[in-house]
Amino acid sequence: MIVPFTKMQGIGNDFVVVDAISQALYLNQGQISQLAHRNFGIGFDQLLLIEAPQHPEADFHFRIFNADGSEAGHCGNGARAVAKYVRQKGLTWKRELRLSTNTATMNTVLEDNGLITINMGKPRLEPEKIPLRFAEASDAYAIEVDGIRHKVGAVSMGNPHCVLTVDNIATAPVQELGPKLSQHSYFPAQANVGFMQIVNPEEIKLRVFERGVGETLACGTGACAAVVVGRLQNLLKEKVKVGLPGGSLWIRWEGKGHQVYMTGPAKVVFEGQIDI
Ligand SMILES: N[C@H](CCC[C@H](N)C(=O)O)C(=O)O
Numbered sequence: 112m113i114v115p116f117t118k119m120q121g122i123g124n125d126f127v128v129v130d131a132i133s134q135a136l137y138l139n140q141g142q143i144s145q146l147a148h149r150n151f152g153i154g155f156d157q158l159l160l161i162e163a164p165q166h167p168e169a170d171f172h173f174r175i176f177n178a179d180g181s182e183a184g185h186c187g188n189g190a191r192a193v194a195k196y197v198r199q200k201g202l203t204w205k206r207e208l209r210l211s212t213n214t215a216t217m218n219t220v221l222e223d224n225g226l227i228t229i230n231m232g233k234p235r236l237e238p239e240k241i242p243l244r245f246a247e248a249s250d251a252y253a254i255e256v257d258g259i260r261h262k263v264g265a266v267s268m269g270n271p272h273c274v275l276t277v278d279n280i281a282t283a284p285v286q287e288l289g290p291k292l293s294q295h296s297y298f299p300a301q302a303n304v305g306f307m308q309i310v311n312p313e314e315i316k317l318r319v320f321e322r323g324v325g326e327t328l329a330c331g332t333g334a335c336a337a338v339v340v341g342r343l344q345n346l347l348k349e350k351v352k353v354g355l356p357g358g359s360l361w362i363r364w365e366g367k368g369h370q371v372y373m374t375g376p377a378k379v380v381f382e383g384q385i386d387i
Pocket residue numbers: 124156157175177182183184185186187188189270271303321322323324329330331332333
């Protein structure tokens with residue numbers, strides 16, 4: 112079957128986007144991981160399948176699959192890509208959209224400067240909603256890895272995140288500690304692991320070891336999770352610039368009970384088709 116796709120990226124987090132409305136597409140985990148392969152396939156961090164809305168107030172639904180073929184509940188950089196894709200493909204003329212994923216619904220606004228602002232919803236802090244195997248919600252948890260106790264924050268943005276603070280992002284143990292925290296038994300659904308350096312209360316640097324992928328150049332929900340954790344730990348103000356290896360995102364969170372807002376770019380790289 113010939114499947115047209117659009118390759119896109121959001122500050123270096125890269126996607127294959129497929130309109131699964133006009134052409135239903137069913138891929139198993141092995142096929143997805145093959146397509147994700149940087150040598151044997153197209154190569155991507157996530158596959159985004161755009162589907163018809165599942166409820167009347169949404170304009171589009173999209174599903175997210177990591178490079179290992181696992182399905183995820185949310186993707187912040189991917190949401191910006193979807194918002195840009197549906198307009199560029201003429202699937203809508205609207206500049207303000209309501210998108211849904213398996214775990215979240217969000218409003219998106221295409222700004223005059225070409226950036227996209229997304230209301231990412233309220234962070235979920237209750238352990239059972241992250242999910243995290245702790246009884247009580249806390250602004251910080253102690254998780255032991257190889258005999259060392261790490262102070263981490265944990266939050267769901269519709270997908271699970273674990274965030275720890277480091278002095279210098281350049282020397283953060285992303286490859287050593289990232290997978291061990293991501294697959295720690297305290298995270299029954301695994302977790303995306305953010306390493307956050309506080310530059311000042313309005314700016315951080317962040318690297319993210321993503322569940323189902325490994326370290327990516329950027330993670331949108333990870334940027335939101337890091338700002339939420341930083342604010343809960345009284346390290347950050349309401350508006351924060353998040354510097355990731357692939358570029359910057361602007362996150363705003365007033366605090367508990369409020370929505371998180373994310374602003375950033377999304378770009379088309381090329382159009383293609385593949386015989387699956
Ligand atoms: N790896 C994530 C999904 C992609 C999130 C990321 N690319 C973003 O921009 O939020 C997970 O398994 O929850």
